Amino acid sequence: MYPIGRTYRQTMTTGEAPEIGTAIRRMRRWRGMTLDALAGLSGLSKGYLSRIENGRQAVERRSTLIKIANGLRCSVADLTGGFVPTDQSDSEVHAAIPDIQFALVTTSLDHTRSAPQRSLAELKAETARVADARQACEYTEVGRALPPLLTDLHATAVKGKGDDRHEALRCLVLACQVTTLLVRNLGNHLLAWNAAQRGCQAADKLGDPVWIAVAAFAYTQALISLGAYDEAHEHARQAFQNLRTDDDKSIQVYGTSILTAGFCAVTAESGQADDEIDEARALAARVEHPNAFWLGFSRANVDLWQISIALEADDPVLAAEVAERLAPEEIPLRSRRAAFHIDHARALAGLRRPDREVVDLLRRAEQLAPLRTRNNLFARSMVTEMVERSRRDSGGRELLGLAERMGLFRSV
Known part of the structure; x- marks a missing residue:
């Protein structure tokens, strides 16, 4: 008791x-x-x-x-829960969370108490830089940059006129997307949801279906982290139903939305995703300039979604087959490569392949994105199971080192 x-x-x-x-x-x-x-x-x-x-x-x-x-x-x-930092860089990222939360709590899209400290051109460039940094897994830099960026974008969105205001709102949608994905990976799910909501509010003021769908992606990711799969499925469906696929960027938003909907349907055990994967693959073949809105949509990205969906459908055989035909160098984004290695490890673990193969993939993920890998629920769960098994068998230096960096020794 x-x-x-x-x-x-x-x-x-x-x-x-x-x-x-x-x-x-x-x-x-x-x-x-x-x-x-x-x-x-x-x-x-x-x-x-x-x-x-x-x-x-x-x-x-x-x-x-x-x-x-x-x-x-x-x-x-x-x-x-949330991740317990195990080194200095992890601690620095987590130290940014209170400032990010304060920036969201003390701002709104209706009024502002301060003027922006940077020009719109500077804010637009900073938004792109921070979005790039998140995909490169430079989380400490992203954490430092987000609070002042969010504050300045809100002030510009309130005080700006005409095109300037619209541009600030577009940047705010993207900044809130970055915020959502960062803090979600740190285990702060409610803050992720709050950031995603703010992005949706900014998109609603724009009234553009494409930007509304971009904001909806972050919102569905926040809902997924909270386990609200049915609600995430509904938001993803609403997003793509209002989209056209007549230009390169719209195609990528549409493809991401239908993959999200398929993933949520499978995870909630309310449907399949074969049709969504096939449609997304056909759309990806038409894409000329991938990664619009920092969504990462591409041919390789469809394979990554298929792996994740197969794992949620309890089909590690299919997940492993797709993973083994996808070369990591085909995945240009560091964050997505790390996620690929984690999901590939999940597939091999599900097939009861040797622990050394699973550990090797998790080490590759950790080298690309240490914090994201150490904080990943499935990576931690796999390491815990393998450590427990190694205690009964022979153990391994790489595995025990990974467990130590995840802070798992006391809990296993």
Whole structure:
């Protein structure tokens, strides 16, 4: 039992790394619930839940988290928690979160108390620089740049006139997209949702279906991180239904939207995504200048979505097949290459391939994007399972080093 007067969130903030099995066990005990009861409420077997709690089974699908969270009457975010920094660079990124939150809380699109400190041209260039930096996994730089950028863009959007105001709103949609994706990867899911909402408000003021769909992408990503897959599916569908595919940029927004909708349908176990993948692949073949609006849409990106969707459909065979025919050098964005290695590792883990192959892929991801990899739910879950298994078998230096950098030793 936990001390009287402590809330569940206070119990979770002990400094221990938020390993998923530990979080599930704590929440279950805090609820006064037995494993048998959770099994009945979640539709998962007692043995499977026990293995997850004890680090002997990786969480392989988002739908599994939803079932457990529903059984425990909590949110997915309550179980995934936030990342405990393990080195100086990680700490610097997390130190930016209060400033980002303050920038959003103290601004609005209706009024401003301060004038922008930079010209519109400078703000436009800074928005592009920060968006590029996020895709290059330069998270510390992104964290430092976002608070003043968000503040200045809000002020310009309020005080600007005509085209200047519209340009500031467009930049704000993109800055909010960067904010959403950054803080989501840091485990701050509600702040991601708040940032995405602000981006949607800016897009609504523009009234352009393309920009509304761009903002909707960030909003669906925030909803996905909160486990609200049905709501994310609906927003993605609304986004592409209002789009045309008669120019290069619109094609990329449309393709990203239908892939998001397909992913959410599969994750929510409410549909398939074969048609969406086929349509997106045909659209990608028409793209001349990929990565419009920093969405990363391209032929290779469709393969990445197919891998993620196959994993959520519990089809590691298909995920591995697609991953093994996709050369990493075909993926130009550093952030997407890191995500590819993590998903490839998930596929191999699902096929029960040797741990050294899984660890090798996770190390490649970590070299590209240390913070993103160490904070990734599935990467942490796989490492926890492998460490537990290595304790029963022989272990490995690379694996134990990865676990240490993830701060997982105390929780496994």
